[in-house]
Amino acid sequence: MAERNEQLERLAYEYQLLQAQAQLLAQNLELLTLGRNEFQAVKQTLEELKKVEDEKPEILVPIGAGSFLKGMIVDKNSAIVSVGSGYATEKSLDDAIGYLDARIKEYDEAIRKTQEALAKLEGQLQELAQKAQKLQQEAAMRFSVKE
Incomplete structure (x- = not known):
């Protein structure tokens, strides 16, 4: 009986450990999905920018709390993209889209x-x-048999 209780306790402990690992993985999955979605949104924005015919299109620049400033894109042929660790580089729109595609594949x-x-x-x-x-x-079966 004591051996069975020890086995149950060990199983419960293992179960709790695995459950904690599963929760961490689920959180990680959520963060990865958010990151991927952000890259996808940037890629779509750049693809749409390529279709704009105006040389210097007007845009709304978000400044926080649902507020915006009117702005103008002065060079719609290039974008500055983050390459990680706080660094960014200027790329042509096509190169930026290609870079974002590669990052999206990494996320996938x-x-x-x-x-x-x-x-x-x-x-x-x-x-x-x-x-x-x-x-x-x-x-339970052993308990009922002993009675």
Whole structure:
């Protein structure tokens, strides 16, 4: 009986650890998805900018709290894009779009791997739950047989 309780406690501990890992992966997946969506939005904006016929189109520049300033794009043929670690570089629109595409693909791969890891953890959690349930059923059967 004591051995069975130890097994159940060990399974419960493992379950909690795996659950915590799954929560971290789910949070990571959410952050990756947000990052990917941001890059996708920038890419779409640049693609739409290429279609604009005005040489210096007017835009609204967000300044926070739902407020904007009117502005003008003085060079619609290039964009300054972040390349990480606080650095940015000026690229032609086509190069910027290509760069963003590559980053989106990196995000897609990271999202795919995270989803796979999460699915694996969920399978392990299910296995542990089944083991615990089996141990509890065995204990209940032994208890009722002894009566």
